[in-house]
Amino acid sequence: MNDFTFYSPTYFVFGKERENEAGKYIKKFYGSRVLIHYGGVSAVKSGLIDKIKLSLEKEGLYYKELGGVKPNPRDGMVYKGIELCRNEKIDFILAVGGGSVIDSAKAIALGTPYAGDFWDFYADRSLTANASALPVGTVLTIAAAGSEGSSDSVITKEEGMLKRATGGECLRPKFSILDPALTQTLPAYQTACGATDIMAHVFERYFTNTKRVETTDRLCEAILMAMIHETPKAIADPDDYEARANIMWAGMVAHNDICGVGREQDWNSHWLEHEVSSLTDCAHGAGLAVIMPAWMEYVCAHDIARFCKVACRVWGCPMDYDNPESTARAGIKAFRDFLRSIGMPTSLEELGATASDILYLVKTLGLNGKKTGGFLPLGEEDAENIYKIACRDKRF
Amino acid sequence: MNDFTFYSPTYFVFGKERENEAGKYIKKFYGSRVLIHYGGVSAVKSGLIDKIKLSLEKEGLYYKELGGVKPNPRDGMVYKGIELCRNEKIDFILAVGGGSVIDSAKAIALGTPYAGDFWDFYADRSLTANASALPVGTVLTIAAAGSEGSSDSVITKEEGMLKRATGGECLRPKFSILDPALTQTLPAYQTACGATDIMAHVFERYFTNTKRVETTDRLCEAILMAMIHETPKAIADPDDYEARANIMWAGMVAHNDICGVGREQDWNSHWLEHEVSSLTDCAHGAGLAVIMPAWMEYVCAHDIARFCKVACRVWGCPMDYDNPESTARAGIKAFRDFLRSIGMPTSLEELGATASDILYLVKTLGLNGKKTGGFLPLGEEDAENIYKIACRDKRF
Numbered sequence: 001m002n003d004f005t006f007y008s009p010t011y012f013v014f015g016k017e018r019e020n021e022a023g024k025y026i027k028k029f030y031g032s033r034v035l036i037h038y039g040g041v042s043a044v045k046s047g048l049i050d051k052i053k054l055s056l057e058k059e060g061l062y063y064k065e066l067g068g069v070k071p072n073p074r075d076g077m078v079y080k081g082i083e084l085c086r087n088e089k090i091d092f093i094l095a096v097g098g099g100s101v102i103d104s105a106k107a108i109a110l111g112t113p114y115a116g117d118f119w120d121f122y123a124d125r126s127l128t129a130n131a132s133a134l135p136v137g138t139v140l141t142i143a144a145a146g147s148e149g150s151s152d153s154v155i156t157k158e159e160g161m162l163k164r165a166t167g168g169e170c171l172r173p174k175f176s177i178l179d180p181a182l183t184q185t186l187p188a189y190q191t192a193c194g195a196t197d198i199m200a201h202v203f204e205r206y207f208t209n210t211k212r213v214e215t216t217d218r219l220c221e222a223i224l225m226a227m228i229h230e231t232p233k234a235i236a237d238p239d240d241y242e243a244r245a246n247i248m249w250a251g252m253v254a255h256n257d258i259c260g261v262g263r264e265q266d267w268n269s270h271w272l273e274h275e276v277s278s279l280t281d282c283a284h285g286a287g288l289a290v291i292m293p294a295w296m297e298y299v300c301a302h303d304i305a306r307f308c309k310v311a312c313r314v315w316g317c318p319m320d321y322d323n324p325e326s327t328a329r330a331g332i333k334a335f336r337d338f339l340r341s342i343g344m345p346t347s348l349e350e351l352g353a354t355a356s357d358i359l360y361l362v363k364t365l366g367l368n369g370k371k372t373g374g375f376l377p378l379g380e381e382d383a384e385n386i387y388k389i390a391c392r393d394k395r396f
Numbered sequence: 397m398n399d400f401t402f403y404s405p406t407y408f409v410f411g412k413e414r415e416n417e418a419g420k421y422i423k424k425f426y427g428s429r430v431l432i433h434y435g436g437v438s439a440v441k442s443g444l445i446d447k448i449k450l451s452l453e454k455e456g457l458y459y460k461e462l463g464g465v466k467p468n469p470r471d472g473m474v475y476k477g478i479e480l481c482r483n484e485k486i487d488f489i490l491a492v493g494g495g496s497v498i499d500s501a502k503a504i505a506l507g508t509p510y511a512g513d514f515w516d517f518y519a520d521r522s523l524t525a526n527a528s529a530l531p532v533g534t535v536l537t538i539a540a541a542g543s544e545g546s547s548d549s550v551i552t553k554e555e556g557m558l559k560r561a562t563g564g565e566c567l568r569p570k571f572s573i574l575d576p577a578l579t580q581t582l583p584a585y586q587t588a589c590g591a592t593d594i595m596a597h598v599f600e601r602y603f604t605n606t607k608r609v610e611t612t613d614r615l616c617e618a619i620l621m622a623m624i625h626e627t628p629k630a631i632a633d634p635d636d637y638e639a640r641a642n643i644m645w646a647g648m649v650a651h652n653d654i655c656g657v658g659r660e661q662d663w664n665s666h667w668l669e670h671e672v673s674s675l676t677d678c679a680h681g682a683g684l685a686v687i688m689p690a691w692m693e694y695v696c697a698h699d700i701a702r703f704c705k706v707a708c709r710v711w712g713c714p715m716d717y718d719n720p721e722s723t724a725r726a727g728i729k730a731f732r733d734f735l736r737s738i739g740m741p742t743s744l745e746e747l748g749a750t751a752s753d754i755l756y757l758v759k760t761l762g763l764n765g766k767k768t769g770g771f772l773p774l775g776e777e778d779a780e781n782i783y784k785i786a787c788r789d790k791r792f
Contacts (some may be wrong), residue, residue: 001576001638001641002409002411003412003414003647004410004411005407005408005409005410006407006408006410007405007406007407007408008405009403009404009405010403011402012400012401012402012403012405012657013401014399014400014402014657014658015398015399015400016399016447030606037659054572117644146430173572180397200659209639212623212638212639212642213640213642214625214626214642215618215619215622215626215642215646215649216645217622218617218618218619218622219615219618219619219649221614221618222611222614222615222617222618223611223614226610226613226615229610230610230611235542240399242608243608244609244610245607246397246608246610246611246657247611249397249611249612249657249658250611250714253615253654258649258654261408261410261645262410262641262645267674284591290471294694321770359406
C-alpha cells in the first residue's frame, strides 16, 4: 500500500425533504450572501428552486440566482458566475443539480478570489493544491459524478472544446444534501448514465499496479456489487426510493476516495471519454459505457489476475484455471452485458461518432508523444486502438 | 434506508514514519500549547515519544507530557489531565497510543473547558452532542478501537468500575497519523484483540432491522473479508507491513461510520462486553471474542436470512435452502473458529470469570427492567442467557 493523506470534511445530510435545510447548513458554514447555481428549467419547474429559496429566506440569507448550466459545463458560464459573485460580494455558492452544476460552482468558487484567469487551474492542476476558493454547498439531484463529496471539477473550454479537470482540498463541498427522492424524476437513460459513471469511478481505482491493497479492493468490489444489485431496480421502477438511496450513497463513496487511497489509480478511460463527450456532447456516463469496456479489452493482458479477481468476485464468473484469460475476458463481457441491460450504448456509433472521427479524438488528447495513465500508460497509438475497439458494434 | 447525517472531518496521514509530521499537523490545526498523552513505557522505550517531541520542537510548539494511561482507561487519569491542561493553558491534545489513550485524550478534551464534572458527558451521552472540546490529534499505535476516526470515547469510573461511552461531533480527531510500522511490535495476542474489535464494530452495524441497505451491507462485508484475509498474515509474520497497513485502514473505515449510516445499529455485544472487561480487566477485543459469538447464537433466530447472508457472502458457507438456520449457525461457527485460529479466547472462563459472576455482570449493566439494543432489544434475562452461553467452553 502506498502512503497517502485522506481528508473528506464534507457534512453529508441524507434523506427525504432535507433540501429544506439548505439555509440552515449555509449558516452553519458561515455563508451570508449566497449564489444559487443550477441547470435547466426542471429544477425551477419542479419547485425545487422555490423550496431552496424559502429555506434561505427563513434564515435571513441574501441570495442571487444563476441558472442555465449545461451538461459538460462550459467556461462561459463560469466567467459569468465569477463576475456575478464579485459584483454581489457573494460568500457562499450553493449548487443545486448534478455533477455539471457542482463542477461549475467549484470553478466559480476557485475563480472569484483569484486575480488571474480561472482556466489556469484547469490548464495546470497543481495550482489548485494550494489555492483558496469560496465555500460551496450542494443539493444533489442525480447520483453520478460524485462531485458532492470529491475535490474535483471538470470544465469544458468552449474555444476548441477542451475538457479539463482540476482538483484540490479547497474544492470539497462544505456540505452536501442528498435526497434520493429528488432523483426519482430522472428518466431511465440518465439514471443509467449516472450508474455507469459511479461504476467507472470505482474501476479507475480498482485497476492498479499497487500490490497488497485487499481492504480497498474489497471496498471497490462492494460498491460495484451494490450498483449491480440496485441499478436495475431503479430502472425498472423509477420511484423505488430505496434503490435510489443505495445508489446515491454508493455514488458518494465511489468518488470521495475512501476506496482509492494508498493505490495508484488509472483514469485513462475518463481521459479518453472526455474527448468523446466534447465531440459528441453525449452524457459522460454514456461515453464511459462505450470507452471503459474497450479500454478493459485493450489492457486486460497487462494483469490477467486482477481482471480475474473482478470477474469472479464481482460478476460471479467461474474461474477457469486452465485458461485464466478467458475468465478475465468473461468479466469484461459481463460488464458490457450489464451496461446494455440498463440501456447504455456500447459503441461510438451510437453516440454519433464514427471511425472517421478517431484521428481527431486522438489529436485533441494533446499527448504530443507522451504516455499517461497509472495502470498501463498509454500513448497515441494505444488511444487510437481503444477508440477502434469502441467503434465496433458489440451487440453481435 | 434511514435518514442520517455523516461528518468525518479528520485529516488522515497514512504511511511509514509519518509520526515525524505530528508537529506540522498540530500547527495546521492551530495548536500551540500541546499535551502529549500516552500509555505505558513502551512508547517511551521504543523512541516514539522522543520522535514526537522532536517533531513538536521543530515547529516551535510548547508541550507537556502525561503518560500512564491504562487499558480500559480510568477517570482518575482524566481528572489529572484536565487539571494539567487548565494549569498549562493547553490548546491541543496529542494522543500517542491506541484506543485507550485516544479515549482518555477525548475525555480530557471534553472536560477541560467544562465547568462541571467531565463524567456528566458519560452519564448522559446526549450532553456531548452540543458540547465543545479541545482539539485532539492522534498518532495511532494499534489498529483496533477506531477511535482515531470516530466521535466516540469510552471511560471507566474507578468507583464501582462503571464503563460508559459518550460521543459527539466535537470528539472527532482533527488529524490522525496512521503508521502501520508502529504496529509491527505488537504481540500476536494484542494484534488479534485489535482485529476482533474491528470485526465487532462492523457486526454491530451489520445486524440491523433496517431494510434495503445493500450498499452499507456490502461495505460491511468488504471490511470483514479484508480482515479475514489479512489478520492471519499479521499474526504469522508480525513484520508484514502490508497486512498491518490493510488492517489499519480497515480499522478506521469500520468505525468512522461510513459503513453504518442510514441503518439502525445494535451495540449490545459491546455493552455486554464492557461489564466483562470492567470485572476481569481483560482486553476489550478478548472480551468481544467471547461475547459476540454468544450474542449471535442467542439472537440468530430473530433474522435467519441476515445471518445466512453473512454466512454465505463473508464466510463462504454453502446455502442450505432446506434448512437456512443451519447455514446461519454455520456462519457463527465459522466466526468462532476464526477467532480461535487467531488465538482469541471463546469462553468467559478463559478471561478469568466464572458462571458465579454472571449475576453480578447482569446487575452492573444497570438495566433496571428496561431493554436495550437496536437489532433485538435485550433485557436482564436475555443478558443472563448470553453470559451463560459465553460460559460454555466452545472448543468441544
